[in-house]
Amino acid sequence: MLVVGVVIASLLPTLFTSTAPASAAAQGGTDAAASGTTVTITVRLDLCCSSDDFGYEASHAAFEQYITKAQDAWNDALAKLPYKRCYSIHAAFMFHLLRDGQDYEAGYHHIHFNWDFPGRTASFDPGTQDPTEDTTTAYKQGLNGNYYPRDLSVRDWEHEIGHLMGLGDDYVEVHGHAVAHSGRPEDTLMAFGSRIDKVLADRLGDLVARSGVKLPQCWSGAIHSTSSAELPGFPDTNCHETWDTTFAVAVDPNGDVIGTGNGTRVAVGCVNPRYAQGEATYQVFRIKGRFDGRDFTLTFAQTATDGGTAGLFNYALFIPPQPVLKASVTSPGMARGTTPVSRQLANRSIVTANHDVSMTCENSC
Ligand SMILES: [Zn+2]
Numbered sequence: 001m002l003v004v005g006v007v008i009a010s011l012l013p014t015l016f017t018s019t020a021p022a023s024a025a026a027q028g029g030t031d032a033a034a035s036g037t038t039v040t041i042t043v044r045l046d047l048c049c050s051s052d053d054f055g056y057e058a059s060h061a062a063f064e065q066y067i068t069k070a071q072d073a074w075n076d077a078l079a080k081l082p083y084k085r086c087y088s089i090h091a092a093f094m095f096h097l098l099r100d101g102q103d104y105e106a107g108y109h110h111i112h113f114n115w116d117f118p119g120r121t122a123s124f125d126p127g128t129q130d131p132t133e134d135t136t137t138a139y140k141q142g143l144n145g146n147y148y149p150r151d152l153s154v155r156d157w158e159h160e161i162g163h164l165m166g167l168g169d170d171y172v173e174v175h176g177h178a179v180a181h182s183g184r185p186e187d188t189l190m191a192f193g194s195r196i197d198k199v200l201a202d203r204l205g206d207l208v209a210r211s212g213v214k215l216p217q218c219w220s221g222a223i224h225s226t227s228s229a230e231l232p233g234f235p236d237t238n239c240h241e242t243w244d245t246t247f248a249v250a251v252d253p254n255g256d257v258i259g260t261g262n263g264t265r266v267a268v269g270c271v272n273p274r275y276a277q278g279e280a281t282y283q284v285f286r287i288k289g290r291f292d293g294r295d296f297t298l299t300f301a302q303t304a305t306d307g308g309t310a311g312l313f314n315y316a317l318f319i320p321p322q323p324v325l326k327a328s329v330t331s332p333g334m335a336r337g338t339t340p341v342s343r344q345l346a347n348r349s350i351v352t353a354n355h356d357v358s359m360t361c362e363n364s365c
Pocket residue numbers: 001002159163168169
């Protein structure tokens with residue numbers, strides 16, 4: 001639940017007397033930062049207050065469990081919902097459990113909790129009159145919340161911290177009945193359910209951008225690779241593989257490129273099928289490179305594979321010295337290139353591959 005605008009002061013005068021000094025107002029309880037294609041939203045909660053030592057430990061353990069589970073649920077969902085097909089949004093929830101008499105800290109949201117009674121948990125956004133509106137208030141100041149943890153499920157923590165990341169409610173009260181707001185499904189997290197959908201992930205990304213974070217230039221890419229091996233004198237060991245991979249890279253203002261991707265083997269053929277056994281069919285990799293505004297130069301380093309043996313594709317892309325793949329801008333926001341790779345391995349077999357790279361700018365170009 002989100003309570004907005006002028007309502008707050010009259011509802012919760014006691015919270016206002018205990019907030020941090022005005023000088024801390026410029027520092028939000030939530031902030032966001034971009035590093036490569038990863039955008040991290042950090043939410044800091046001051047939970048007030050616990051009175052005795054036994055209650056402190058038990059409360060701390062309970063809060064930790066709920067908040068960690070809420071964070072994991074957000075991250076599990078966001079991992080599958082890249083913003084603008086390029087940026088991975090990551091959520092980090094931190095809290096301090098304050099002791100009686102301890103002041104709220106600058107840069108934290110001010111969450112007053114009550115374990116003893118049931119009640120309706122709410123977060124308060126003074127930056128809008130509309131509880132369904134997404135706002136960046138949480139990124140500029142600590143918000144006040146009034147939580148009743150006895151009544152809060154993990155889903156409820158996810159919902160409330162969703163408000164602390166700037167999301168408005170996806171429901172409205174109509175004649176005393178809560179209904180989903182403006183076409184939003186009822187089963188999503190900011191309405192009545194627990195589903196974190198693409199719309200919520202995109203709204204979070206928009207909030208990050210609105211909060212003033214400069215998102216780096218981001219390109220998505222695809223590589224279609226065909227590889228083959230020749231072992232001179234042993235024609236029955238020849239194999240060929242076809243791989244399709246996707247990736248995303250960020251370009252920083254200096255032209256440094258960093259990103260991640262994964263690839264899947266889509267076809268394999270060997271003169272003698274036993275040579276295809278145990279070879280990799282899936283790869284996860286990290287990308288580094290440069291972009292000068294015209295040409296990308298990219299190198300790929302494997303971070304995970306499912307293969308017991310490296311596979312021909314790996315030799316053509318991942319094993320040092322790694323080949324450099326090139327793609328050049330062909331029209332605004334589009335780049336293409338084909339890189340042939342040929343190398344002789346220790347067993348004298350010769351690996352050859354063609355990597356067709358196509359890239360599309362998704363944001364900030
Ligand atoms: Zn709400």
